[in-house]
Amino acid sequence: MFWRRRPTEPDQPAEEGGVSDAAIEAQLEAEFAEAEEARTTAQAGGETPRPTDGEPADGDLVAGVARSRGGFMARLQGLLGRGDPTAATWEEVEETLIAGDVGAALALEVVERARRRRDGAGPTAAVREELTALLVDREPGWAPHRAGPDAPAIILVVGVNGTGKTTTIGKLAFRYRAEGQTVLLAAGDTFRAAAIEQLRAWGERAGAPIVAHGPGADPAAVVYDAVDAAVARRVDVLIVDTAGRLHTKSNLMDELAKMRRVIDRRLPGAAPEVLFVLDATTGQNGLAQAKAFHESTGLTGIILTKLDSTAKGGIVFAIERALGVPVCFVGVGEKVGDLLPFDATAFVGALFG
Ligand code: GDP
Numbered sequence: 001m002f003w004r005r006r007p008t009e010p011d012q013p014a015e016e017g018g019v020s021d022a023a024i025e026a027q028l029e030a031e032f033a034e035a036e037e038a039r040t041t042a043q044a045g046g047e048t049p050r051p052t053d054g055e056p057a058d059g060d061l062v063a064g065v066a067r068s069r070g071g072f073m074a075r076l077q078g079l080l081g082r083g084d085p086t087a088a089t090w091e092e093v094e095e096t097l098i099a100g101d102v103g104a105a106l107a108l109e110v111v112e113r114a115r116r117r118r119d120g121a122g123p124t125a126a127v128r129e130e131l132t133a134l135l136v137d138r139e140p141g142w143a144p145h146r147a148g149p150d151a152p153a154i155i156l157v158v159g160v161n162g163t164g165k166t167t168t169i170g171k172l173a174f175r176y177r178a179e180g181q182t183v184l185l186a187a188g189d190t191f192r193a194a195a196i197e198q199l200r201a202w203g204e205r206a207g208a209p210i211v212a213h214g215p216g217a218d219p220a221a222v223v224y225d226a227v228d229a230a231v232a233r234r235v236d237v238l239i240v241d242t243a244g245r246l247h248t249k250s251n252l253m254d255e256l257a258k259m260r261r262v263i264d265r266r267l268p269g270a271a272p273e274v275l276f277v278l279d280a281t282t283g284q285n286g287l288a289q290a291k292a293f294h295e296s297t298g299l300t301g302i303i304l305t306k307l308d309s310t311a312k313g314g315i316v317f318a319i320e321r322a323l324g325v326p327v328c329f330v331g332v333g334e335k336v337g338d339l340l341p342f343d344a345t346a347f348v349g350a351l352f353g
Helices: 022-044 066-070 072-080 087-099 104-116 123-134 166-177 193-206 221-234 250-266 279-295 315-323 344-352
Strands: 153-158 183-188 237-242 272-281 301-306 329-332 338-341
Touching: 066 344, 072 087, 072 123, 072 344, 087 104, 104 123, 104 315, 123 166, 123 315, 123 344, 153 166, 153 329, 166 183, 166 237, 166 329, 166 338, 183 193, 183 221, 193 301, 221 237, 221 250, 237 250, 237 315, 250 279, 272 279, 279 301, 279 315, 301 315, 315 329
Parallel strands: 153 237, 153 272, 183 237, 272 301, 301 329
Antiparallel strands: 329 338
8 A cells, every 4th residue: 555645745855756646545444444444443332353364373482493403502401501610611611602692702691691690599590580681671572662542553673684674563463453553654765666565565464554665765764654644633653664774874873863763753752672683693793783773873682583593592692782682572474473572581481481
């Protein structure tokens, strides 16, 4: 679904081809009305409305981290389970943590702290405690910030192409729709025509309308229109896709900064969430990307995708420590329900098995 800006509206960034399309706008209107009606009916009947594409079963965290549990964690537990660890064993523990992508400095820290513990709980429990302590403090059940009860939560999803950004937006849209919230998608990656189409397909599946301009359009103009539509239609959650090409990093960062300015102007105090999608299989490279994004855009959360495809789930500890920003969701598969809210204790528990 494409929703183009009316050229007569004041105070909007210039954009080529901003032709009014009444039929398309009417369709957007109808989609919103349908979603709202479903919500009202469901609320009246005390049930939770679901997206049209069947109910996504929640993925399984324990199964999702099976590779990591069977990989570096199995080795770690083998080492720690041998009884009182020697200095050589602790060194092996450190190497195993590094092999699991925890990172050299953190691995050393965990081992030193675990060795110093005198609580009699044993080396496995000590390492488990120290790993848990690396994760940043968080409120249980992350939810995106809203400036007020009627203001939409705005989520900018950023990251490098191929990390699973679009799939994750689709999964998020499903999740919020399943909770009975209205969701609007904004096709802010105007660089790739395929990205707009892919997002549109997800929107249709999840029952979330999409605001999109043509390929090559100014992403900030897309965001402007999307915020406008979200406010006018009292949407609960607006999720914005963004371009993720690496080779023009400074342009990309400028583009993101411009989107934020547009949001601030249109909806002061909106404080959009900026969620970075990190592909868990990219290890330390991904970490460097995350740092670059964090420095220039100020990330508010991380979505770690493809945790199911790596044996090095230790990246969770490394990313939180490197950025001081919480992991909000983890992707544990390609199915729509395979995006799970991150629970630090459950995650460490699943790693240890
Ligand atoms: P984008 O270029 O960043 O938008 O990436 P896509 O959303 O197109 O995803 C790239 C590939 O990663 C697709 O094949 C997705 O199905 C896959 N993918 C995304 N998230 C996950 C995940 O959590 N686990 C697995 N195994 N695959 C995923």
